[in-house]
Amino acid sequence: MATLNINGKAVQVTAEPDTPLLWVIREHAGLTGTKYGCGVAQCGACSVHFNGAVARSCSIPLSSVKPTDRIVTIEGLSATSTHPVQKAWAEVDVPQCGYCQSGQIMAAAALLQRTPDPSDRDIDEAMTNICRCGTYQRIREAVHAAAKLGGKRAAAAATPAAAGARDA
Amino acid sequence: MKKTSRSSALRNASRRRFLVGTAAAGGGLALGFHVPLPAAAAERRPGGVEREINAWVLVRPDDTCVIRIARSEMGQGTRTGLAQLVAEELGCDWSKVTTDSITPGENLARQRVWGEMGTGGSRGIRTSQDYVRRGGAAARIMLVQAAADEWKVPASELTVDKGVITHAASGRRTSYGKVAAAAAKVPPPDPKSIVLKDPKDWTIAGKPVKRLDTADKLNGSKIYAIDVKLPGMLCAAIKASPVFGGTLESFDEAKIARMPGVKRAVKVNDFTVAVVADTWWRAKTALAALPIVWNDGEGATQSSATIAERLAEGLTAEKTNGTRQNGDARAAIAAAPTKVEAVYATPFLAHATMEPMNCTARVTADRAECWVPTQNSEGSLAALSESTGLPLAQCEVYRHDLGGGFGRRGGPQDYVRQAAAIAKQFPGVPVKLIWSREEDMTHDFYRPVSQAKMTAGLDASGNLVGLHVRVSGQSINAYFSPANIRDGIDLRQLQGYSAEPGDAELGYTVPNLLIEYVMRNTHVPVNTWRGVNTNQNAVYMECFIDEAARAVNKDPLEFRRALMSRHPKHLAVLNAAAEKAGWGTPLPAGVHRGIAQFMGYGSYSAAVAEVSLTPQGKVKVQRMVLALNCGHAVNPGQIAAQVEGSIAFGLSATFYGECSVKDGRIVEQNFDTYPILRLAEMPKVETVIVPTYDFWGGVGEATICVVAPSVLNAIHAATGKPARTLPLRHLGLA
Numbered sequence A: 001m002a003t004l005n006i007n008g009k010a011v012q013v014t015a016e017p018d019t020p021l022l023w024v025i026r027e028h029a030g031l032t033g034t035k036y037g038c039g040v041a042q043c044g045a046c047s048v049h050f051n052g053a054v055a056r057s058c059s060i061p062l063s064s065v066k067p068t069d070r071i072v073t074i075e076g077l078s079a080t081s082t083h084p085v086q087k088a089w090a091e092v093d094v095p096q097c098g099y100c101q102s103g104q105i106m107a108a109a110a111l112l113q114r115t116p117d118p119s120d121r122d123i124d125e126a127m128t129n130i131c132r133c134g135t136y137q138r139i140r141e142a143v144h145a146a147a148k149l150g151g152k153r154a155a156a157a158a159t160p161a162a163a164g165a166r167d168a
Numbered sequence B: 001m002k003k004t005s006r007s008s009a010l011r012n013a014s015r016r017r018f019l020v021g022t023a024a025a026g027g028g029l030a031l032g033f034h035v036p037l038p039a040a041a042a043e044r045r046p047g048g049v050e051r052e053i054n055a056w057v058l059v060r061p062d063d064t065c066v067i068r069i070a071r072s073e074m075g076q077g078t079r080t081g082l083a084q085l086v087a088e089e090l091g092c093d094w095s096k097v098t099t100d101s102i103t104p105g106e107n108l109a110r111q112r113v114w115g116e117m118g119t120g121g122s123r124g125i126r127t128s129q130d131y132v133r134r135g136g137a138a139a140r141i142m143l144v145q146a147a148a149d150e151w152k153v154p155a156s157e158l159t160v161d162k163g164v165i166t167h168a169a170s171g172r173r174t175s176y177g178k179v180a181a182a183a184a185k186v187p188p189p190d191p192k193s194i195v196l197k198d199p200k201d202w203t204i205a206g207k208p209v210k211r212l213d214t215a216d217k218l219n220g221s222k223i224y225a226i227d228v229k230l231p232g233m234l235c236a237a238i239k240a241s242p243v244f245g246g247t248l249e250s251f252d253e254a255k256i257a258r259m260p261g262v263k264r265a266v267k268v269n270d271f272t273v274a275v276v277a278d279t280w281w282r283a284k285t286a287l288a289a290l291p292i293v294w295n296d297g298e299g300a301t302q303s304s305a306t307i308a309e310r311l312a313e314g315l316t317a318e319k320t321n322g323t324r325q326n327g328d329a330r331a332a333i334a335a336a337p338t339k340v341e342a343v344y345a346t347p348f349l350a351h352a353t354m355e356p357m358n359c360t361a362r363v364t365a366d367r368a369e370c371w372v373p374t375q376n377s378e379g380s381l382a383a384l385s386e387s388t389g390l391p392l393a394q395c396e397v398y399r400h401d402l403g404g405g406f407g408r409r410g411g412p413q414d415y416v417r418q419a420a421a422i423a424k425q426f427p428g429v430p431v432k433l434i435w436s437r438e439e440d441m442t443h444d445f446y447r448p449v450s451q452a453k454m455t456a457g458l459d460a461s462g463n464l465v466g467l468h469v470r471v472s473g474q475s476i477n478a479y480f481s482p483a484n485i486r487d488g489i490d491l492r493q494l495q496g497y498s499a500e501p502g503d504a505e506l507g508y509t510v511p512n513l514l515i516e517y518v519m520r521n522t523h524v525p526v527n528t529w530r531g532v533n534t535n536q537n538a539v540y541m542e543c544f545i546d547e548a549a550r551a552v553n554k555d556p557l558e559f560r561r562a563l564m565s566r567h568p569k570h571l572a573v574l575n576a577a578a579e580k581a582g583w584g585t586p587l588p589a590g591v592h593r594g595i596a597q598f599m600g601y602g603s604y605s606a607a608v609a610e611v612s613l614t615p616q617g618k619v620k621v622q623r624m625v626l627a628l629n630c631g632h633a634v635n636p637g638q639i640a641a642q643v644e645g646s647i648a649f650g651l652s653a654t655f656y657g658e659c660s661v662k663d664g665r666i667v668e669q670n671f672d673t674y675p676i677l678r679l680a681e682m683p684k685v686e687t688v689i690v691p692t693y694d695f696w697g698g699v700g701e702a703t704i705c706v707v708a709p710s711v712l713n714a715i716h717a718a719t720g721k722p723a724r725t726l727p728l729r730h731l732g733l734a
Helices: A021-028 A084-092 A101-114 A120-126 A136-148 A151-157 A160-167 B005-025 B078-090 B104-109 B129-151 B176-183 B280-289 B304-314 B329-335 B377-388 B414-423 B437-442 B476-480 B533-551 B556-561 B568-581 B636-655 B707-719
Strands: A002-006 A009-013 A047-050 A053-056 A070-072 B051-054 B057-059 B065-069 B097-101 B158-161 B164-167 B172-175 B234-240 B247-251 B262-269 B272-277 B292-295 B323-326 B338-346 B358-363 B368-373 B395-400 B431-434 B450-458 B464-473 B512-519 B591-600 B603-613 B619-629 B684-689
Touching: A009 A021, A021 B280, A047 A101, A053 A101, A084 A101, A084 A136, A101 A120, A101 A136, A120 A136, A136 B636, B051 B129, B051 B176, B057 B129, B057 B176, B065 B078, B078 B097, B078 B129, B104 B377, B104 B395, B129 B158, B129 B164, B129 B172, B129 B176, B164 B176, B172 B176, B234 B262, B234 B280, B234 B414, B234 B437, B247 B262, B247 B272, B262 B280, B262 B414, B272 B280, B272 B414, B304 B450, B304 B464, B329 B450, B329 B464, B329 B512, B338 B533, B358 B414, B368 B377, B368 B414, B377 B395, B377 B414, B414 B431, B450 B533, B464 B533, B533 B556, B533 B591, B533 B707, B556 B568, B556 B591, B568 B591, B568 B603, B568 B619, B568 B684, B591 B707, B603 B707, B619 B636, B619 B707, B636 B684, B636 B707
Parallel strands: A002 A070, B065 B097, B234 B431, B368 B395, B464 B512, B619 B684
Antiparallel strands: A002 A009, A047 A053, A047 A070, B051 B057, B057 B065, B158 B164, B164 B172, B234 B272, B247 B292, B262 B272, B323 B512, B338 B450, B358 B368, B358 B431, B450 B464, B591 B603, B603 B619
16 A cells, blocks of 8 residues: 555555556546656656656656655646636637647646746747647647746645645 | 458448448438428427437527437547538527537438548548538528518518527527527528628637537547447457458357356357357356367468568569659669669558457347447448348448547448347347457558658759659558459559649649659558558658758758748648748757658648757657648647647557568567657657638648658758658667
8 A cells, every 4th residue: 555645646556666657647546637658757647746747647656656755747737727828728629639738738737837938949848748649739839828817826725736736 | 462351341341331322321411401391209208308400400499409410439639520511501609519420321311411420531621511511500590580481570670699599689699509490391491592601700610619528538438439338248359360261160159158157159250259248258258268279271371571571572673553754764764963862661550449340230130230449430330241142221330439540430431340240149148349459559550661662863953854663562452442443553552642733733843854653562451541542651751852952962951951942831731841840950969850841631730850869879869840731720739739740640650550460460569669659758749720711721640741751851861861761769769
C-alpha cells in the first residue's frame, strides 16, 4: 500500500513498485484525464505537475514517489475549468481530437508559472509534447493569450492541491 | 506472396460489411423524414422531456435543439460542421444547439435513417450535407406548422428567427420548445417541396463558429474509449506475430500465471496472443514476461532493401496495372531537344494516432457490445457480429470520439475483432483491450511504399511536350479490397492523375501523356493514410514539374500556368496561393520558396513554402501559405485548423516518417525512432479559402498533398539539389 498526494487528496493505492505513476493515476486513482501515448517519455500526453514542475508520469515509477510529493493532474488544475490556460485554450479553439491536450495544458500551465510572459522561444523550448492533429500554431497563440489573462497569478491560486499537500 | 491469415480475415470482414451495407440500404437511405417515425422519443434530460421532430432534430421545452450526428468525430470538426448545416436550415438559436451521437444499432433498427456512418475520405460533410440540411429544414417546417395549427393561421404567414416563431399580423410569438410536442405529430413535408437556403444567406453555416466539443477536452473529463470503466472490467494487453504473415506457435501461460492481477493468457487468433489481468499495466507486464514461440513464415526474408528492389524492377517492367494516355509520350520525349528524368521514392508510414488502438467488449451468449474509437461504426458492428457469431441485431457499438483517426480506424476493425475474441473467453465480463504504442507502430496498416520514374520532353521554347509517369508500388486494393481490381487494372494508386473532373483530376494538359501504374505488393499490410495516394503522387508530379521548369530556366509558377488553361479551378487556387505568398517578390536573405498544386477528395489545393537552411544544412520551414477551394466552406475556422493539421502531419512525414522493414518486421517502435513534428518546428501557416460554392469538396484529407512537394521544391531552390527520396532525415536535411 502506498499513499500519494494527488490533487490535494491523500490517495491509497496497492500497486507494484515499478508501476508507472501514469498507470497508478489512471487505473488505481481512477483519474483518466492523464493520457497514455508512448510510455517512454516522448509524447507528453501523460504530463502532470510533480511538486510544481511538469513531469512525464509514464516514466516515474511508483517506488520513487513519496507521500509528500505533490501530484496535480488535469482534473486538479482548476476546480471550475477556469485556469487561464483552459480559458485561453477555449478562446483560441485549440483542440482537435483533444487526446494530447491534457498534457499540453499541464505543460503550458507549468511554463506560465515560471515564465509569466513567455517569448516564442520560451514556448518552443517548453512545449515539446506531440500533437498528431497539429494544433501547434493555436497552442502557441493560446499560451500567449493565457499569459495576457495572468497565467502565473491564477496558476498559483488555482492549485489548491499544493496548499492541500502542505496541510496534509 | 502467400496471403496472410490476417489479410484473408480482413477480406471476409470486408465482404460481410458489404452485405450489411446492401441489405440495409434497401430501406430508404438518408432522408430522415421518409421513414415513419416511432412514438416520439421522450427522455428525461436537462432542459426537460425532449421531442424528436425527426431523426436529426430533437427539441427540449427550454428550446435546446439536440442535433443527431451519425459521422465519427476524430478532431476534424465534422460534429460542429454538420450541426451548423442542420441548424442553418432549422433556423434555431445556435447558442442552444447541442449534439448527440447515434449508434449503428439504432441506425440499422431504423432502416438506416441516418445514412452512412463511415467517416473517411473527407466525406463526413460533403456526402451528407444534402440530407442533413433537408432534415433540418423538414424539422423547421414541422415546428412552424405546429404553431400555425395552434394559431389557426397559414404557415406561410409565420416567420422564424433563432427558434422564435412569429405571426406578425397578430403579434403572436412562440418558441420551438413550446411547439415541439405538437410538431412531433405533424406529418413530415414532401422532401421535394423543401428549398434549401442559398449559401449566401447562411448565418450559422459558413461562419467560423467555435467547436461544440471543446469544454471537456480542457479538464480531463472527456471519456475516450481508452478511458471507459465498467463494473468488473478486466484489461488486456496484446501481441501479434512481429513478422506479418507469421503465426502463433505456442505460449507458456504457466510462467505468468502467478504474476499480480493476471487472469489468463489467451489465444486471440492464429497469429495473436493476449494477457488478461485486473489492470492494463499488469497485463502488459505479464505479456512482456510471457514466453511466446512464433512461426515467422516467409515474410521474415523481407527487408526494406528487398522491397525497394522489387519496386525498382517495376519501374521498367513491361506489364502494367493501369494507364492513362493521350498522344504518344514516348515518341514525343524521344524527339524532344531537352529531356529530364528523375526517380523518386516514398516509404511506408504509420498513422500513429495519439490514442493507441483500443476496444472494450462485453460478450454474453446472446449479446455483444463494444466501446470503441471507430471511423466506421457500422464496420465495427459487422466485425463484432462476425467475431461473436451473433446476429447484428444482438450487437451494439458505442462509439467514442476518437483520439485521432487519419484512416487507421476505418476499414480494418482489427482491434474490434481482437477485443471480441478475447471477451468471448470471459463471458459477461467486460474486457478492455489496449495496444501498447509498440504494438500500434508495428501492426499498423501502413501508407503504401512506392517509387516513380518521371520522364519529360521539352521543346525548343521550353514547353512540356511529353510526360511519362511510371509509378511502381504496393496496392491498397490488392491488400484490402481486391474486388476493386478488375482484369489486373487498379487505378486507385494513380489518385490525383485522373483525366476525370470532380475528384482527383490532374490539373495539367500535356499533349503527349503516359501515366502508368505497376503493382508490386509486399507482405506489409497497407491501407488509407490521411490523403492516401495523393501524398506520394503529388510529390512525384509536383517536384518533377519543378525539375522540368528548371531544365528550361522557367519560373515554376509560370511553367505551371502554361499547362493549366483548361483547368481554371486548379489555376485559380494556384494563383490564390501565389498571390498571398507574394510569389516573385524579394525574400529575406537565405529564405527560398517552393510551390505546388494538386487535387484530391473533390477539392483543389495549392501551397507555397518558405524554407531556410541552418549553418549545419538542416531545413527549417518558416512559413506556409495553403490555398483551398473546397466548394462550400462550412466553417472557415475549422477549415483553417484542418489545414494547419495537414501541414503538421505532412511535415512529420516529409522530415521524419519512415517505417522500415528488417527480417520481415517493422523496425520503428515508438516516437523515439518515428519522430513527429514538434511545436518548435511548426511554420507560420496562412490559410486562404477561396470557395466557389458550386460543388462540395473535402478538407481534412484534401489539403495534405501539397505540403511535401511545396517544401521539397523550396529545398531544391535553397540547395540547388532535388530531394527525391523521403524522409529528409536520411538526406541529412532534418
